[in-house]
Each structure stands twice: as C-alpha cells, then as structure tokens.
Amino acid sequence: MKSYRKELWFNILTRVGFMNLTPDVEQCVVESRVQEGLVLVNAMHITASVFINDDERGLHHDYQAWLEKLAPHAPVNQYRHNDTGEDNADAHMKREIMGREVVVAITSGRLDLGPWEQIFYEEFDGRRKKRVLVKIIGE
Numbered sequence: 001m002k003s004y005r006k007e008l009w010f011n012i013l014t015r016v017g018f019m020n021l022t023p024d025v026e027q028c029v030v031e032s033r034v035q036e037g038l039v040l041v042n043a044m045h046i047t048a049s050v051f052i053n054d055d056e057r058g059l060h061h062d063y064q065a066w067l068e069k070l071a072p073h074a075p076v077n078q079y080r081h082n083d084t085g086e087d088n089a090d091a092h093m094k095r096e097i098m099g100r101e102v103v104v105a106i107t108s109g110r111l112d113l114g115p116w117e118q119i120f121y122e123e124f125d126g127r128r129k130k131r132v133l134v135k136i137i138g139e
Helices: 022-032 057-070 089-098
Strands: 002-011 017-020 037-043 048-053 101-107 118-123 129-138
Touching: 002 022, 022 037, 022 118, 022 129, 037 048, 048 089, 048 101, 048 129, 057 089
Parallel strands: none
Antiparallel strands: 002 129, 017 118, 037 101, 037 129, 048 118
16 A cells, blocks of 8 residues: 655645645645545645635635625634634634534546545635645555
8 A cells, every 4th residue: 555645735825724735635636646545635724724615706705705604704712712812713613613623535547526526625714824734645
C-alpha cells in the first residue's frame, strides 16, 4: 500500500471566503501514483472547513448568508468564547456545521466525484496563512 501526504498552504485575504481545491487535490492524486484508494482532505484549522458541493456562485452566497443567520459574527459579545479576547466564536460554530474533512474514492487514478461535485475550502476567520492536509492511501 502506498501513502502520500501533502499540505496545501494559502491565505484567504478576507474574513470569510471559498476556494475550490479540486485541481490541487487532483494534482496530489497524480503525484501519489495511487490508482485505487482514498484521499482525505481536511482543514488543519478549527475555524475553517472542507466540504463537497457544486461550484456555483449563487450557492456560495447562499451558504454564507445561511451560516451568518445560524451563527452571526456580530455582536461579538454574544459569545462566551470571545471573552478571551478573540472575536471568532462564530467561525468555530460555522466550521462545526460545514465539517472538518471529506474522503473521496480514487478509481483508475482519478477522483471519483459525482457530475457536479467539487472539493472546497471555506474560511470563516481568514486574513492569515492556513493549511489543508491531503492524505492519500491505496495501491
């Protein structure tokens, strides 16, 4: 069995933002030389998420609006976590809703995604360098 690990580093310049990771993960699959296996893609920060869905701007806007209703950023004093001097309690909650990671099958050396599925990173407390782990195992 082969094993491959790579960290993807980037900086979302806004507090909240999306990034399509699919091309980066596809490149990792090529580099791994795994033909049949699994790839794990996970956010290595507690205020970010990795998820799979459609690459459509309206949907991304809807996610942001929906999440802001569920866990609004302001007023920051509504959260006990922010009593520590932080202002990102909402980001922790949004991550919990959207999830930490995804696992995708690799078949014939390619990601085995559905017709519209793409892998996304979503940042809820950006403006600094963060990373995503890509871990691939298989034959």
